[in-house]
Amino acid sequence: MKNFLEILLKDQTTGNNILWANVEHGATEIQIADVYSIRPRHEKNREDQKLRTRERAEIFTPPEVCKLQNDLVCDERDWQKFIDAKFLEITCGEAPYLVSRYNAVTGEPIEIKNRIGLLDRKFHVIREYNQPVGQWCPLAIRAVQSCYGYEFQGNNLFLARRNVFETVVEYFMQEFSRKVPEDFLIAVAEIISWNFWQMDGLKNTIPYAKPPKNPNQLSLFEPAPPENIFCQIMDWATGKPFEFRKLVSKGGRR
Numbered sequence: 001m002k003n004f005l006e007i008l009l010k011d012q013t014t015g016n017n018i019l020w021a022n023v024e025h026g027a028t029e030i031q032i033a034d035v036y037s038i039r040p041r042h043e044k045n046r047e048d049q050k051l052r053t054r055e056r057a058e059i060f061t062p063p064e065v066c067k068l069q070n071d072l073v074c075d076e077r078d079w080q081k082f083i084d085a086k087f088l089e090i091t092c093g094e095a096p097y098l099v100s101r102y103n104a105v106t107g108e109p110i111e112i113k114n115r116i117g118l119l120d121r122k123f124h125v126i127r128e129y130n131q132p133v134g135q136w137c138p139l140a141i142r143a144v145q146s147c148y149g150y151e152f153q154g155n156n157l158f159l160a161r162r163n164v165f166e167t168v169v170e171y172f173m174q175e176f177s178r179k180v181p182e183d184f185l186i187a188v189a190e191i192i193s194w195n196f197w198q199m200d201g202l203k204n205t206i207p208y209a210k211p212p213k214n215p216n217q218l219s220l221f222e223p224a225p226p227e228n229i230f231c232q233i234m235d236w237a238t239g240k241p242f243e244f245r246k247l248v249s250k251g252g253r254r
């Protein structure tokens with residue numbers, strides 16, 4: 001478990017762990033020992049919930065609303081193309097549009113067959129084609145590679161990552177009723193650590209970072225600005241990371 005947690009806490013832009021980025025802990029990194037105290041929003045007390053709503057507009061979407069919106073974007077009929085169809089949940093919270101293990105508002109668990117997230121739908125499609133494990137795992141990898149999310153607050157980001165990870169485990173168990181191979185899980189965790197990243201969506205940087213100055217305005221007498229604060233994500237087709245802001249400036253196409 002320690003291996004997976006190490007990967008699920010990693011910030012691929014900085015190489016460090018993701019930050020708490022909340023009122024209580026600011027820019028402190030989340031450590032493995034901290035993850036056991038991270039609770040989903042539905043388990044937090046009213047005061048804490050209110051504070052998070054006030055500070056970071058944290059309100060989660062119930063599954064029936066996610067379902068209606070997801071129905072509108074799932075129009076791909078070719079199943080192989082649907083597995084690779086790219087989806088990004090901006091400001092993803094605990095990622096209820098992508099994975100729906102529980103109702104993000106009430107915490108009520110949702111049975112696998114009733115799940116409505118976009119990644120869930122990819123797994124439902126894979127199941128229809130009844131693949132042996134040697135083909136199921138590569139399809140699962142492609143499905144996870146195509147789902148992205150970003151979030152400012154580190155505890156939400158960690159829960160989003162964990163929800164995606166647990167989702168893959170649950171679909172594997174449903175299909176094959178046996179222990180999930182460790183190398184497959186490591187590969188899944190690695191993809192998740194790239195695809196679900198910590199970012200201030202208003203600046204495309206890691207939380208609290210100051211964007212570097214325009215190189216033309218650099219002064220000889222000031223230290224160079226920190227590098228790599230614009231968030232990096234992975235292009236799985238080329239295996240090369242790139243700055244998310246470049247995707248935005250191209251109108252989301254790549």
Ligand SMILES: C[S@@+](CC[C@H](N)C(=O)[O-])C[C@H]1O[C@@H](n2cnc3c(N)ncnc32)[C@H](O)[C@@H]1O
Nearest residue numbers: 056059060061091092093151152153200201202
């Ligand atoms: C309204 S909630 C939506 C969460 C989830 N997508 C859902 O529908 O349940 C908004 C989320 O945006 C995050 N957030 C707030 N400001 C942000 C920013 N500048 N950049 C990225 N995420 C931000 C909050 O932490 C919160 O989890």
